[in-house]
Amino acid sequence: MTRTPSPEAVPPPKIPPSPEAVPSLEVTGLAYAYPDGHQALFGVDLTVAPGERVALLGPNGAGKTTLVLHLNGILSGGVGSVAVAGLAVEKRNLAEIRRRVGIVFQDPDDQLFMPTVREDVAFGPAAAGLRGAELAQRVQEALEQVGMAGFADRPPHHLSFGQRRRVAVATVLAMRPEILVLDEPSSNLDPASRRELAEILRSLDVTVLMVTHDLPYALELCSRSVVLSEGVIAADGRTQDLLCDDALMRAHRLELPFGFDPRSVTVA
Numbered sequence: 001m002t003r004t005p006s007p008e009a010v011p012p013p014k015i016p017p018s019p020e021a022v023p024s025l026e027v028t029g030l031a032y033a034y035p036d037g038h039q040a041l042f043g044v045d046l047t048v049a050p051g052e053r054v055a056l057l058g059p060n061g062a063g064k065t066t067l068v069l070h071l072n073g074i075l076s077g078g079v080g081s082v083a084v085a086g087l088a089v090e091k092r093n094l095a096e097i098r099r100r101v102g103i104v105f106q107d108p109d110d111q112l113f114m115p116t117v118r119e120d121v122a123f124g125p126a127a128a129g130l131r132g133a134e135l136a137q138r139v140q141e142a143l144e145q146v147g148m149a150g151f152a153d154r155p156p157h158h159l160s161f162g163q164r165r166r167v168a169v170a171t172v173l174a175m176r177p178e179i180l181v182l183d184e185p186s187s188n189l190d191p192a193s194r195r196e197l198a199e200i201l202r203s204l205d206v207t208v209l210m211v212t213h214d215l216p217y218a219l220e221l222c223s224r225s226v227v228l229s230e231g232v233i234a235a236d237g238r239t240q241d242l243l244c245d246d247a248l249m250r251a252h253r254l255e256l257p258f259g260f261d262p263r264s265v266t267v268a
């Protein structure tokens with residue numbers, strides 16, 4: 001005798017999620033202690049949709065860099081999970097993850113290690129298989145984007161901090177990542193370079209997570225902000241709303257520059 005399952009027992013058909021439904025970044029319950037025992041993250045949940053630009057705010061020592069270093073598996077071994085475009089950040093996926101996620105480190109000296117600027121910017125695309133004229137073109141474009149094309153043959157360690165930061169941004173742009181993570185990108189940039197970097201970020205069709213203490217920059221570039229404080233997400237909302245919340249700002253040591261009124265800024 002054949003048994004007909006009751007309607008309740010029939011599993012719903014598996015519909016594959018549409019690409020837009022898969023978050024660019026999905027961090028779930030992430031907790032992490034450094035090998036010396038210092039715990040920096042205490043259960044972080046963060047979802048970023050494709051194409052979103054999100055600012056990650058928070059005081060010194062909040063865990064921002066620690067979180068960023070989990071996004072392409074530089075740090076691992078804690079509790080919880082991280083996925084990038086639906087791909088779990090774990091050893092077997094790291095090559096693919098690192099192609100998709102470009103991280104501009106807080107310290108450009110962690111990013112630049114070749115004898116010349118050109119070789120540093122070529123390093124990633126060459127490792128991904130680009131050669132010859134295509135590679136040269138990719139390097140040239142990335143250096144032009146950050147206004148450093150005239151420095152291609154210089155050793156990175158002879159450049160100023162701001163110039164090294166711009167080259168560090170170029171090394172990541174040259175990879176054309178889907179997700180761009182920048183750890184304090186505007187620090188040490190002169191006002192023109194800061195504005196030019198904002199224009200680059202706005203022009204790219206990528207997901208951006210930007211750690212910054214530069215709150216006007218966050219307001220200008222990111223409609224959404226997340227506040228990380230003492231290793232947990234303390235707030236997540238519209239950047240303008242968060243910056244206008246005096247109690248929240250004080251509680252997490254966030255301060256606006258003298259004379260800056262976030263209410264007076266018209267944002268998209």
Ligand SMILES: Nc1ncnc2c1ncn2[C@@H]1O[C@H](COP(=O)(O)OP(=O)(O)OP(=O)(O)O)[C@@H](O)[C@H]1O
Nearest residue numbers: 034036038040058059060061062063064065066067
């Ligand atoms: N390698 C390490 N070993 C042990 N503790 C560390 C290490 N790196 C960072 N920490 C600690 O982890 C906590 C979070 O540091 P993290 O660098 O993530 O802060 P942050 O939010 O990026 O701060 P900042 O705004 O100063 O860049 C801090 O208390 C810090 O002292």
Ligand SMILES: [Mg+2]
Nearest residue numbers: 064065106183
């Ligand atoms: Mg940091």
